[in-house]
Amino acid sequence: MKTPATATSRRLTRNDPNWEALLREIQLGAFVHEGYFVAFPMCFPGVTLPIPRDESRIIALTTDADGMVYGATTGRAHHVFFARFPGTSGIVLDLKWPDPAARCPALCCGPKHVLFAANPAAGGGRLLRRARQGRPTDLLHEWSFAKHPFEPVEDATYSAPILDLAATADRRFAVGATRDEVFVYDFAAECVVERRSTASAGRLCALGDGTVLGFDGTGALWRCRPAERALDAAVVKLPSSFGDPAAAHWAADRAGRFVYVISGSGTLFRLENGALAEKARFTVTPVTTAAATQDGRLFAFAGEGIAHFHIYDPRANSLRELGAAVSVFERRRYGYAFAAAAPGVSGEIFFGEDDDLGHLWLYFPAILPPAENGSR
Amino acid sequence: MKKTSRNSGSGKPSCAITWYPFLQHPDADSCWSVSAGPDGRVYASACCEGLPGGTAKIMRYNRERDALDCLFDIAEATDDPPESGRATQCKIHYGFSPSPREGILYMASHLSGPPIDRPSYLPWHSWHDPQRCFRGSALVAFDTRTDRVLWWDTLLPKEGCRCLAIDDERGLLYAMSYPRDHLFVYDIAARRRRDLGRIGSINPQVLFLDARHRVWTSSDYGRLVCYDPDRDRIEVTENRIPHDSRYQTGWHSVLYDAVAAPDGEWIYAVTWIASPRLFRFRPCEGEWGRIEDLGPATQDRDLRWPMDTFTDHCGGLVFGRDGALYYVASAWDNPFARWDITPSEKGVKSRGLRGIVWRLDPRTLEREPVGELQRPEGCSNYACRGALDAEGDLFFGLVNHAQKPNGIFRARLNGVRAARTPPPLRMWG
Numbered sequence: 001m002k003t004p005a006t007a008t009s010r011r012l013t014r015n016d017p018n019w020e021a022l023l024r025e026i027q028l029g030a031f032v033h034e035g036y037f038v039a040f041p042m043c044f045p046g047v048t049l050p051i052p053r054d055e056s057r058i059i060a061l062t063t064d065a066d067g068m069v070y071g072a073t074t075g076r077a078h079h080v081f082f083a084r085f086p087g088t089s090g091i092v093l094d095l096k097w098p099d100p101a102a103r104c105p106a107l108c109c110g111p112k113h114v115l116f117a118a119n120p121a122a123g124g125g126r127l128l129r130r131a132r133q134g135r136p137t138d139l140l141h142e143w144s145f146a147k148h149p150f151e152p153v154e155d156a157t158y159s160a161p162i163l164d165l166a167a168t169a170d171r172r173f174a175v176g177a178t179r180d181e182v183f184v185y186d187f188a189a190e191c192v193v194e195r196r197s198t199a200s201a202g203r204l205c206a207l208g209d210g211t212v213l214g215f216d217g218t219g220a221l222w223r224c225r226p227a228e229r230a231l232d233a234a235v236v237k238l239p240s241s242f243g244d245p246a247a248a249h250w251a252a253d254r255a256g257r258f259v260y261v262i263s264g265s266g267t268l269f270r271l272e273n274g275a276l277a278e279k280a281r282f283t284v285t286p287v288t289t290a291a292a293t294q295d296g297r298l299f300a301f302a303g304e305g306i307a308h309f310h311i312y313d314p315r316a317n318s319l320r321e322l323g324a325a326v327s328v329f330e331r332r333r334y335g336y337a338f339a340a341a342a343p344g345v346s347g348e349i350f351f352g353e354d355d356d357l358g359h360l361w362l363y364f365p366a367i368l369p370p371a372e373n374g375s376r
Numbered sequence: 377m378k379k380t381s382r383n384s385g386s387g388k389p390s391c392a393i394t395w396y397p398f399l400q401h402p403d404a405d406s407c408w409s410v411s412a413g414p415d416g417r418v419y420a421s422a423c424c425e426g427l428p429g430g431t432a433k434i435m436r437y438n439r440e441r442d443a444l445d446c447l448f449d450i451a452e453a454t455d456d457p458p459e460s461g462r463a464t465q466c467k468i469h470y471g472f473s474p475s476p477r478e479g480i481l482y483m484a485s486h487l488s489g490p491p492i493d494r495p496s497y498l499p500w501h502s503w504h505d506p507q508r509c510f511r512g513s514a515l516v517a518f519d520t521r522t523d524r525v526l527w528w529d530t531l532l533p534k535e536g537c538r539c540l541a542i543d544d545e546r547g548l549l550y551a552m553s554y555p556r557d558h559l560f561v562y563d564i565a566a567r568r569r570r571d572l573g574r575i576g577s578i579n580p581q582v583l584f585l586d587a588r589h590r591v592w593t594s595s596d597y598g599r600l601v602c603y604d605p606d607r608d609r610i611e612v613t614e615n616r617i618p619h620d621s622r623y624q625t626g627w628h629s630v631l632y633d634a635v636a637a638p639d640g641e642w643i644y645a646v647t648w649i650a651s652p653r654l655f656r657f658r659p660c661e662g663e664w665g666r667i668e669d670l671g672p673a674t675q676d677r678d679l680r681w682p683m684d685t686f687t688d689h690c691g692g693l694v695f696g697r698d699g700a701l702y703y704v705a706s707a708w709d710n711p712f713a714r715w716d717i718t719p720s721e722k723g724v725k726s727r728g729l730r731g732i733v734w735r736l737d738p739r740t741l742e743r744e745p746v747g748e749l750q751r752p753e754g755c756s757n758y759a760c761r762g763a764l765d766a767e768g769d770l771f772f773g774l775v776n777h778a779q780k781p782n783g784i785f786r787a788r789l790n791g792v793r794a795a796r797t798p799p800p801l802r803m804w805g
Contacts, residue, residue: 009459012428012493023495030501053612054573076609149757303532305380306503324500332596332627334500334577356574356610358607 008064015104021360032309035366038353039327039335039359040164042073042081044091044139049081050357051094055230058360062337063254064132065171070095071352071360072104080104080116082352083360084210090137092360098128099149101204108167108274110187115174117162125162125178127185128152130253153185156192165210166204169256173226175212177204182214194229198222202245207257207271215245234277237351241265251290254343258296258314258323263286266302267317281318284308291341291349293365299349301325301338313372325351325361335361339361390790391733391747391770392555397783398422400446401433404781408760409679409805410773416766417611420444420773420784421483423467429458429492432485434518437786438768439767444784447523450485454514454528458619463510464489470582470761470795470805471513473542473549475564479521484551484805487536499555503534506638508664511552512782513537515562521671529567533558540789540803541583541591550591550603554579558601559593559610573610575601580630581648584804585686586659587640598629600657602664616644616655618661618669629653634804635701637738638797644693644701644738646673652690652705654736670741673705673734686758692772699795701736702729702787704749704759706773711798731757733772733787747787754779766801 012019030350043050050056055075062219067082078102084090097104101121108115109132116128125281146345160178167174167187174185184194201217212224213235219242220234240246249265259271266282283301290300296314303308309322325335338361351361394678400402404422413419418437424430431451435444451458451465458464466489475481487510488498494508502508514530518524531537535553543550549562557579559572565611576596583593591603600615619629632648634657643657652673658663674689692704709728731749736742749756758775765771770787 010493010497012490016497019495026494026496026498026501030498054610227578303504306500308504334555334557334579336574357576 002366004341016040019072023194027263029323030071031323034311034322036329036364037325037327037335038329038362038364039331039333039353040083040085040090040092041093041359042094042330043328044093048094052076053357055079055341056356057354058358060106061110061266061340061342062106062167063342063344063350064114065111068109068133068135069342069344069350069360070107070109070114071340073358074109075356076104077101080107084133084136084363088138088140088224091136093133093145095130095133096147102153103161105120105162106165106176108165110167110171110174113190114165115166115185115187117167117176119161119212123159124160127156127176128163129153130297152372154191156183156185157162163200163202163306164204164214164309167207168206168210168212168226169208170210175204175206175214175226177214178220179217182222182224182231184224191365194226198233199232202248203250205250205259205261206256207252207259209294213250213271215248217245220281231330236271236274236311239267239269239276239278241267244356247286249287249290249300251292251341253294253296254345255294257374258292258298258299259312260292261291262300264292268298270314279317280312282308282310282319284321288354289338289351291351293347294345295368297345297365299341299365301351301365306336307338327359331359335359383446391787391788393747393749394786394788395783396437396444396750396786398433398444398781399437400435400444402781403427403430403432404783405777406467407782407784408467408469408486408771408775409472409479409515410761410763410771410784411725412763412801412803413520413572413803414474414479415519415569418763418765418771419481420771421468422446423470424783425466425489428490428494428778429464430466430489431458431464434468435695435784437765437771437784438760447518448525450483450516453516454485455654456511456514460511460667461491461493461507463487463491463499463502463508463548468641468805469537470539471551472805473540473559473803474801475544477544479519480526481518481520482540483518483547483548484531484537484540486538486554487513487518499535509534510536511550513553515549518589521732530777531562531569536668538579539582539805541585543585544803545588546589546605548605549561550583552579552593553566559583559591561605572603575610578628578630582634582635582636582645582681582804584643584765586643586665588660590659592657592659593645594629594631596627596630597726598626600664600667600745613664615664615667617647617658617667619647619649620651620653620672623649624649627780633691633693633703634802635695635802638695638699638795638799639658639700639738642738644702644736646690646693650685651686653688653780654703670736673703675707681798686775692759692762694764694770694797696735696764696770696789696792697768697794698736698789698792699797699799700792701718701738702746702762702770703734703736704731704757704762705726705734706730706757707732708757729755729757731755731759731774746789747772749754749785751779751783756785759785760804763802
């Protein structure tokens, strides 16, 4: 950037009629101006040490049926954690990952336990499970915490790293993928019940009908129907401009009614009637994570260095920038990089900060006025 | 335009203080840095952050002329013209670092000055806008032997440099970026930077080094943070920086200024928050050093109203030839007068805001006022940095956006004897 960008010799003065409007645009547009963020530290504040600053980059998040949060971090060592905020809680609890050298790229929740993908430093991948953390009691007054062991899942080791895991909408199954294999885990049987040799790339997405979608790496999506132990190849063809599926991000509301995918180049698609319909394009890229609320709004972070928060509203079919993330509750912190998201049960969205001294961020979207016809 | 005042303080020693405005840069609304160069002369940054399209100029005190020389404009030297439409090369914040080994004064620019056709600049707003975004902190190598800019490089793309430090022995510069608050290391020989990681959200205002080549700064929550190049890791230590426990939690008790004592053991420092706290730190005692709280630097006040950052302030820490620590701390009659909306109490002068030069004896830790910074117009309480030149004079940079041009003060000490061990050259901004 050695040459002038927009060379002009006219100096703006305070008497200029545009001064106040420009000032307002800059000051109000810099930070999120719709909804609120809360940055929560990676600890039970005042009670436990936080996950170390250079081990706290959050890369995976999921919520269980009750809205409790599980996540994974990376850095000099890897951690998995539990978090809860309703009632008298307010905690992030480091669950003591048994192999700190193993990256946990994905995790998902069944009715009784949580399934973790573990990619050891030596290569390959395997599955671990752990009982769900119980609901903490009164974290303002007195507390105790059960420390459940992590258990390896039998016959669930893979020659390639696990790319992703997704629990089905009914939470009976989890579907996982490596670059050359798709597998199904049965939460009731507590074992892998199906392994299928299939090319896969990137992340997975659970739909409301109990199926899971994944990229096949050759320009199409496969669909797994775990209840039938079935895998349908090339059910959706990707646009030719879609790019590398490993760079794409899914976002779906908790019911799986609104399903979006954003390509690595920033094109937003919605899954409609079994096909991808282009909805908008991000001018700032790359998109690093996204999530959707039950009313169909999509919220996403995009851009390197200082990510800007975006909203896509399907009612207006509009994609807008909302500014950079900042928290003035719990922690006064700027949020610059995010790599994971999961919708909560009360309309909030959890975002995982992919940065040194990463925090778990809660976003409370603005409540929309009812549509003119009274329906939403 | 020079004005000299003689202050005797409460006793001995005294100092004669002279004001040197940046006459060659009438738009300079702040001086964010003053530093001794490797040549023993004193350099200052004449910054311009309030005027759209404003740029910074580098000044140097000329003893023969008893005046300031204007050396160069940072924007011109780094090919980043004020008409670019981008945020400008408006200042050197705490970004001077001398290299005695090379005879070079390194300086790194900072942001905040708005583009020429904009009223304001916020890096978060314009980060992804190539038309508006700050090009980046420019690192300038100024040869003090030839008075030439030898080279420049972009130190921190898109970001400003809040503060700079040099490990001259290893040929490394350390920089704290703004707004992302990342610590960077720059290899001077290779002209290569490396991002060492993020510290937090509130920029610490100084980096300092210890004898083990470790780099120290502070976290958002008032803990000392250490980067050890041998471990290649930023670590938050258990050392808590002092704060006023009546109403503060440690949040925002970040480092404002720090200076190495002549004994080679202690670092004297002050915090960047209301009720600034003086303390000293012995970094090489044990693994993570030891802090001693030296108490508040400024007077008490009503704690029910938040204090203006530019009112309750302490800075300009510098060791004199006599081995004593000198610094400038605010004093006031009514700290809130500026914001009291009454017809009779308006304006900066009405709060009686002053900048008092203090002398602290490191042996006894006793302190006494020895002078007051006074300029012909406006208040002079906010000293950014202090510097000691080869002749033993002290210099303090002044920030006061209300009156232009800003400038620096020279404080000539009277009645002091030189200590056996001279103060070390300050290696950080």
